[in-house]
Amino acid sequence: MSVYVWIETYAGRANPSSWEALAAAAKLAENLGSDVTALVFGENARTIATEAGHFGATNAYICNDEAVNEYRLEAYAQLMTDLVKQHQPAFVLAVASSRGRELLASSAVDTESGLIADATDLRLDKRRIVATRPAYAGKVSMEMTSNSTTTYITVRGRAFQAPPRDANATVSLAEIQTVLTMNDITVEAESFTDAADDVNLTDAAIIVSGGRGMANNPKQVPSDQDTVDPNVWKAKDGFENTLRPLAAVLGAAVGASRAAVDAGYIPYEHQVGQTGKVVNPDLYIACGISGAIQHQAGMRGSKIIVAINKDAEAPIFKLARYGIVGDLYDVVPALTAALQRKLGS
Amino acid sequence: MHVVSFTRSTPDTAAKVWVNEEGKVTWGDVATVVNPWDEYSLEEAIVQAKRCAGEATVIAIGPDINDDALKHSIAMGITNALRIDEPKADIRDSLVWSALAAGAIKKLGNVELVVFGKESVDVATDQHSYQLARRLGWTMLSYVSNIIALDPDTGTIRVEQMLEQGKRVLSARLPAVITVMKGINEPRYPNFLGIRKAAKAQIPVWSAANLGIALPVAATTVVAYHNPPVRDVATEIIPGKDSAEKAAILAERLFEEKVL
Ligand SMILES: Cc1cc2nc3c(=O)[nH]c(=O)nc-3n(C[C@H](O)[C@H](O)[C@H](O)COP(=O)(O)OP(=O)(O)OC[C@H]3O[C@@H](n4cnc5c(N)ncnc54)[C@H](O)[C@@H]3O)c2cc1C
Ligand SMILES: Nc1ncnc2c1ncn2[C@@H]1O[C@H](COP(=O)(O)O)[C@@H](O)[C@H]1O
Numbered sequence: 001m002s003v004y005v006w007i008e009t010y011a012g013r014a015n016p017s018s019w020e021a022l023a024a025a026a027k028l029a030e031n032l033g034s035d036v037t038a039l040v041f042g043e044n045a046r047t048i049a050t051e052a053g054h055f056g057a058t059n060a061y062i063c064n065d066e067a068v069n070e071y072r073l074e075a076y077a078q079l080m081t082d083l084v085k086q087h088q089p090a091f092v093l094a095v096a097s098s099r100g101r102e103l104l105a106s107s108a109v110d111t112e113s114g115l116i117a118d119a120t121d122l123r124l125d126k127r128r129i130v131a132t133r134p135a136y137a138g139k140v141s142m143e144m145t146s147n148s149t150t151t152y153i154t155v156r157g158r159a160f161q162a163p164p165r166d167a168n169a170t171v172s173l174a175e176i177q178t179v180l181t182m183n184d185i186t187v188e189a190e191s192f193t194d195a196a197d198d199v200n201l202t203d204a205a206i207i208v209s210g211g212r213g214m215a216n217n218p219k220q221v222p223s224d225q226d227t228v229d230p231n232v233w234k235a236k237d238g239f240e241n242t243l244r245p246l247a248a249v250l251g252a253a254v255g256a257s258r259a260a261v262d263a264g265y266i267p268y269e270h271q272v273g274q275t276g277k278v279v280n281p282d283l284y285i286a287c288g289i290s291g292a293i294q295h296q297a298g299m300r301g302s303k304i305i306v307a308i309n310k311d312a313e314a315p316i317f318k319l320a321r322y323g324i325v326g327d328l329y330d331v332v333p334a335l336t337a338a339l340q341r342k343l344g345s
Numbered sequence: 346m347h348v349v350s351f352t353r354s355t356p357d358t359a360a361k362v363w364v365n366e367e368g369k370v371t372w373g374d375v376a377t378v379v380n381p382w383d384e385y386s387l388e389e390a391i392v393q394a395k396r397c398a399g400e401a402t403v404i405a406i407g408p409d410i411n412d413d414a415l416k417h418s419i420a421m422g423i424t425n426a427l428r429i430d431e432p433k434a435d436i437r438d439s440l441v442w443s444a445l446a447a448g449a450i451k452k453l454g455n456v457e458l459v460v461f462g463k464e465s466v467d468v469a470t471d472q473h474s475y476q477l478a479r480r481l482g483w484t485m486l487s488y489v490s491n492i493i494a495l496d497p498d499t500g501t502i503r504v505e506q507m508l509e510q511g512k513r514v515l516s517a518r519l520p521a522v523i524t525v526m527k528g529i530n531e532p533r534y535p536n537f538l539g540i541r542k543a544a545k546a547q548i549p550v551w552s553a554a555n556l557g558i559a560l561p562v563a564a565t566t567v568v569a570y571h572n573p574p575v576r577d578v579a580t581e582i583i584p585g586k587d588s589a590e591k592a593a594i595l596a597e598r599l600f601e602e603k604v605l
Contacts, residue, residue, distance in 0.1 A: 010510050011510075073485055073487075077479070097509060098487065098488055098508050098509060099508070101471050101472060101475075102475045102485065102487050105439070105472040105475035105476050105479075106475045106476070106478070106479045106485070108439075108440075108476070109440065109443060109475075109476045109479040109480055110479060112440060112561060112564070113440075113564060114438070114440070114564030114565040115439055115440075115472055115476075115564075115565065116565060117469075117470040117471065117472050118469065118470065118471075130568060134469075134573070135370075135467060135468050135469065135570075136356070136362040136370065136467050136468075137358070137362075137466065137467075137469075138573065139361075139362040139363065139573075140362055140363070140364055140370055140570050140571070140572065140573070141570070141571045141572075141573045142567055142569070142570050142571070143567070143568040143569045143570075143571070144565050144566065144567055144568060145565065145566055145568050146564050146565045146566075147564060147565075147566075148564040151564070151565075186484050186517050186518045187484060187485075187486065187515055187516075187517040188515065188516050188517065189513055189514070189515055190503075190513075190514040190515065190516060191513065191514045192511060192512070192513050192514075193511050193512045193513075194510065194511040195508075195509070195510055195511040195512070199509075200509055200510075202509065203509075205604075206604070206605075250605065268526070268527060268528040269507070271527075274358050274381070274466050275381055275382060275466070275527050276527075278469075282604040283599065283602075283604040283605070293358065293359050294358050294359070297358070300576065303604065304599070304602050304604050305578075306595065306599075312582075317580055317582070318578075318580065319576070319578065320578070320580050321578055321579075321580065321581065321602075322580070322581050322582075322583055322595055322598055322599075323580055323581070323582045323583065324582070324583050324588075324591050324592070324595060325582060326588055326591065327588075330587075330588040331588045331591065331592060334588040334589045334591070334592035334593075335592040335595060335596065337589075337592070338589075338592040338593045338595070338596040339596050339599075339605075341596075342596050342597075342600060343605065
């Protein structure tokens with residue numbers, strides 16, 4: 001009755017959020033008097049499994065056949081399903097990323113098992129799982145349990161703290177083979193375009209976000225740009241030359257309100273909120289964002305919220321630990337400079 | 346070409362939602378809306394069905410509160426609506442939910458594409474689509490930001506998928522289940538004719554027996570709903586004679602908070 005953790009990998013490297021899932025698994029395993037088994041499929045599986053050992057996995061199943069070299073739902077789900085049917089682990093965990101969610105949901109159906117998504121807390125009540133997860137945009141929290149032999153659980157990113165790395169810890173590896181061949185797989189990946197570095201909002205420890213207020217850039221639209229909407233030009237320039245420098249100093253990801261996205265100031269990938277991404281950083285700096293309820297739905301879980309807004313009555317201040325009432329085009333460059341001085345020294 | 350979309354009603358995103366004394370989730374008498382993520386999937390179902398000279402059906406699983414979402418779908422331009430209601434089923438468990446959904450798709454018979462929104466804004470589990478695809482044994486294409494090509498004659502589909510790491514182009518065989526992202530289209534507003542059609546629509550309701558399926562036992566159960574502790578923040582508005590001074594003080598505070 002081991003506890004399995006799927007280690008998400010990308011281009012031959014582990015998604016470090018998977019170590020958080022190992023932490024959640026270790027707690028369950030300890031209570032069950034059991035151990036943690038990492039499932040590592042794809043390129044560099046062996047190296048990544050060894051690394052998983054440094055973060056608490058005692059065993060690992062590794063597979064690096066052609067059909068799983070890159071992530072493919074069909075092949076990955078089949079492998080996971082076969083392992084679960086054979087060994088009946090008590091739990092299968094993964095971080096609640098896009099792929100974590102689809103993979104665990106698929107395998108859970110294959111094995112007619114319970115599935116709990118996006119858990120923020122897990123405990124055992126007489127060997128019965130009780131998982132806490134947020135619902136209704138964080139306005140309600142729900143507790144769920146499961147009575148199946150194996151329960152699949154995805155854990156929210158940054159809800160569990162990754163264990164300290166122990167480079168001396170070892171893991172016992174078992175190599176397995178895929179059951180599906182390339183011919184069985186009906187989905188073909190043709191091409192891939194990498195996202196910009198600063199859009200990985202769900203893993204980010206710090207996020208700097210801009211809203212509709214970004215359009216109030218005092219800069220003049222250059223004369224060769226007079227065909228574009230001046231607000232769009234000003235806001236884009238603001239994201240690029242005012243917000244991004246602050247994000248760069250902090251090593252932060254860049255977020256945005258839906259108003260900014262819908263107006264074409266920044267691509268949708270950056271949207272935070274109910275119809276964007278739900279984020280849980282340590283620090284969230286909202287610039288020129290009023291703090292509508294749908295925006296709050298995506299960022300209310302941030303540890304420290306900072307609001308920079310020229311309207312002292314903006315609802316975002318009710319949520320913020322620190323606020324600066326002022327024009328973001330004055331405050332943000334000043335903050336960038338102040339942080340640069342402090343972080344530089 | 347028959348395209349199906351699943352949807353349901355969710356509380357208005359601006360509604361106050363809380364857990365009452367009986368431990369039930371409530372939002373008072375505020376109206377529900379069609380799940381906002383589904384505006385994109387419904388629009389896509391309408392567009393793709395039209396492009397292939399086919400029809401579009403919308404399905405909700407659950408009690409009659411979902412008729413609001415179905416009527417909104419008809420008002421947008423979906424041709425047929427259907428509700429599955431099985432009082433004996435705990436559809437909060439997605440094994441049960443997907444068994445009913447798969448039963449409905451099989452009963453309809455000629456479906457080649459099922460379109461979901463990315464998630465339900467209320468429970469936000471993002472799990473129903475995958476489980477349906479798996480039960481049907483169909484291709485699953487998640488987080489679709491663009492349908493590049495859809496050809497019922499050759500039975501192929503080509504899409505752009507949006508992941509945390511970037512965008513992928515995928516090609517696959519039909520039948521397929523897809524989930525779509527915001528930005529894939531501009532959802533239309535229902536027009537007068539559509540609203541009138543929706544008001545008059547009779548929505549058939551099917552039970553598990555109608556679908557001819559045996560219900561699986563729910564694996565998960567909701568133990569309790571709670572009101573989360575109120576977030577008690579004391580806001581400090583940073584003082585200072587100008588932006589430079591305020592910024593310097595804020596930087597100081599952020600260091601003290603140890604979040605940098
Ligand atoms: C179904 C649904 C889903 C939604 N989903 C989302 C979502 O996922 N995410 C989301 O964000 N929204 C979402 N919304 C939209 C939401 O209701 C708001 O409209 C949106 O968040 C407003 O964005 P904003 O704060 O940037 O703009 P506004 O509300 O217009 O606020 C702009 C703010 O900028 C300030 N400002 C202007 N100029 C400056 C300056 N120079 N310096 C400093 N401050 C300045 C103003 O004082 C104001 O407070 C959704 C709405 C609906 C109905
Ligand atoms: N009871 C239901 N009836 C119809 N569609 C649903 C139901 N529950 C979830 N969905 C749809 O499934 C998709 C994914 O939602 P979820 O997995 O609930 O986050 C959304 O398009 C929802 O509208």
